[in-house]
Amino acid sequence: MxxxxxxxxxxxxxxxxxxxxxxxxxxxxxxxxxxKNGKELTQYYLHKxxxxxxxxxxxxxxxxxxxxxxxxxxxxQTEQKVLVLTMEDDEETIIKMLRAGARGYLLKDIHPExxxxxxxxxxxxxxxxxxxxQSALQYSDQPEKEVTRDLAEKLxxxxxxxxxYACSELTYKDIAGEMELxxxxxxxxxESVFKKLQVRTRVGLVIYCMKNNFFKx
Amino acid sequence: MxxxxxxxxxxxxxxxxxxxxxxxxxxxxxxxxxxKNGKELTQYYLHKxxxxxxxxxxxxxxxxxxxxxxxxxxxxQTEQKVLVLTMEDDEETIIKMLRAGARGYLLKDIHPExxxxxxxxxxxxxxxxxxxxQSALQYSDQPEKEVTRDLAEKLxxxxxxxxxYACSELTYKDIAGEMELxxxxxxxxxESVFKKLQVRTRVGLVIYCMKNNFFKx
DNA sequence: ATGGATCAGGGGCTTTTCCCCCTAGCAATT
DNA sequence: AATTGCTAGGGGGAAAAGCCCCTGATCCAT
Numbered sequence: 001m002x003x004x005x006x007x008x009x010x011x012x013x014x015x016x017x018x019x020x021x022x023x024x025x026x027x028x029x030x031x032x033x034x035x036k037n038g039k040e041l042t043q044y045y046l047h048k049x050x051x052x053x054x055x056x057x058x059x060x061x062x063x064x065x066x067x068x069x070x071x072x073x074x075x076x077q078t079e080q081k082v083l084v085l086t087m088e089d090d091e092e093t094i095i096k097m098l099r100a101g102a103r104g105y106l107l108k109d110i111h112p113e114x115x116x117x118x119x120x121x122x123x124x125x126x127x128x129x130x131x132x133x134q135s136a137l138q139y140s141d142q143p144e145k146e147v148t149r150d151l152a153e154k155l156x157x158x159x160x161x162x163x164x165y166a167c168s169e170l171t172y173k174d175i176a177g178e179m180e181l182x183x184x185x186x187x188x189x190x191e192s193v194f195k196k197l198q199v200r201t202r203v204g205l206v207i208y209c210m211k212n213n214f215f216k217x
Numbered sequence: 218m219x220x221x222x223x224x225x226x227x228x229x230x231x232x233x234x235x236x237x238x239x240x241x242x243x244x245x246x247x248x249x250x251x252x253k254n255g256k257e258l259t260q261y262y263l264h265k266x267x268x269x270x271x272x273x274x275x276x277x278x279x280x281x282x283x284x285x286x287x288x289x290x291x292x293x294q295t296e297q298k299v300l301v302l303t304m305e306d307d308e309e310t311i312i313k314m315l316r317a318g319a320r321g322y323l324l325k326d327i328h329p330e331x332x333x334x335x336x337x338x339x340x341x342x343x344x345x346x347x348x349x350x351q352s353a354l355q356y357s358d359q360p361e362k363e364v365t366r367d368l369a370e371k372l373x374x375x376x377x378x379x380x381x382y383a384c385s386e387l388t389y390k391d392i393a394g395e396m397e398l399x400x401x402x403x404x405x406x407x408e409s410v411f412k413k414l415q416v417r418t419r420v421g422l423v424i425y426c427m428k429n430n431f432f433k434x
Numbered sequence: 435a436t437g438g439a440t441c442a443g444g445g446g447c448t449t450t451t452c453c454c455c456c457t458a459g460c461a462a463t464t
Numbered sequence: 465a466a467t468t469g470c471t472a473g474g475g476g477g478a479a480a481a482g483c484c485c486c487t488g489a490t491c492c493a494t
Contacts, residue, residue, distance in 0.1 A: 187482085189441095203423050388451090
């Protein structure tokens with residue numbers, strides 16, 4: 001029987017490499033590559049490397065995170081099967097990933113036996129949802145919350161940059177300096193981001209970012 | 218050569234078991250047990266099981282976390298060598314663990330080669346500090362910062378209550394309403410909390426709380 | 435070529451936050 | 465009996481944040 005191929009995308013090298021040795025031990029699986037983020041994954045495809053049967057994808061990563069990667073995959077590698085493997089168990093992240101096309105979602109505290117089963121399921125059946133994830137899915141049809149989630153992804157580049165600065169003790173004037181813009185322009189980004197994320201204060205903004213693991217603190 | 222023995226304490230089973238297979242592959246190491254939290258570790262000693270040369274300890278765990286475990290070990294297993302292996306890279310956690318007696322501190326995103334070296338160092342030399350951790354250590358002797366860390370836990374009941382409200386989109390006037398106080402009194406709590414936590418803005422306060430997991434968002 | 439979105443900038447205004455200063459009651463130490 | 469610490473309250477002022485309004489310049493797609 002031909003071995004199933006796997007690519008691991010996770011910035012935690014120790015975990016990634018440990019996982020590789022676990023997977024290799026499972027027999028029937030082969031790890032083609034370990035990549036540190038989504039950017040490296042796009043490079044991987046670019047160099048026409050062997051497409052894996054399954055991608056194990058982390059969510060919180062520098063450079064290009066799980067959600068961005070998932071979105072990219074959906075566009076450029078439609079058929080690629082992905083199992084999200086992460087610490088993030090908040091509903092928003094789960095929903096975001098599943099809607100971006102993830103066919104499975106696992107928390108890293110899963111039992112290794114279940115892990116093997118989940119890989120098998122995603123590769124053969126195309127999906128795997130643990131019970132925890134299923135309960136999160138139930139909520140995913142509530143309209144208002146949906147809207148918020150979509151808007152979160154519709155921030156422009158500059159708005160994202162602003163957002164990162166906003167999650168600090170810098171004043172808007174400081175941020176204007178950092179971004180080399182007029183304070184008034186920064187003010188506009190504030191307004192548009194507030195509206196898109198539906199918050200009313202800067203504190204609300206920070207909380208929103210934390211809840212959704214936009215970046216590590 | 219006798220194999221070095223290791224016990225892994227980490228609630229993320231998949232990671233723990235993956236790590237086990239990595240360590241076993243290293244040759245020269247033997248994993249005696251995988252435990253889910255500090256409580257299980259105390260049970261382990263209670264049953265007079267073989268004491269390992271090294272404990273790999275996670276910080277964020279349910280039941281009995283890394284800091285509590287470290288404190289317990291310092292009292293009951295003074296000679297036990299411990300390498301902290303975790304995601305938590307904020308200074309407070311690092312200092313707390315080192316002060317509780319950890320002889321080494323590693324982030325999970327370390328390169329596996331360095332990981333082996335770190336294990337070797339802790340077992341043979343009794344310590345290992347990565348450069349990141351060393352820089353954190355530098356600050357630990359600056360008196361003011363030390364005080365801050367302690368004060369973080371010395372918030373009064375009312376300040377604590379205020380803090381929770383402050384991590385929301387409520388204005389101080391709103392908070393005054395919620396706490397049934399005059400806005401001016403709330404203002405005083407703000408000032409005292411700012412000073413104790415050494416932040417300059419409310420956003421900084423929220424970030425501080427998130428970094429230190431004061432409460433779930 | 436005409437919207438539509440993104441980017442960059444501004445005026446004017448209100449509210450909130452932030453930073454000092456201060457008083458006073460009450461409880462537990464010293 | 466005095467100090468310290470927590471509680472609750474206040475005055476005044478400067479800075480920042482928040483909320484409307486508006487003008488252009490690109491660039492991109494119908």
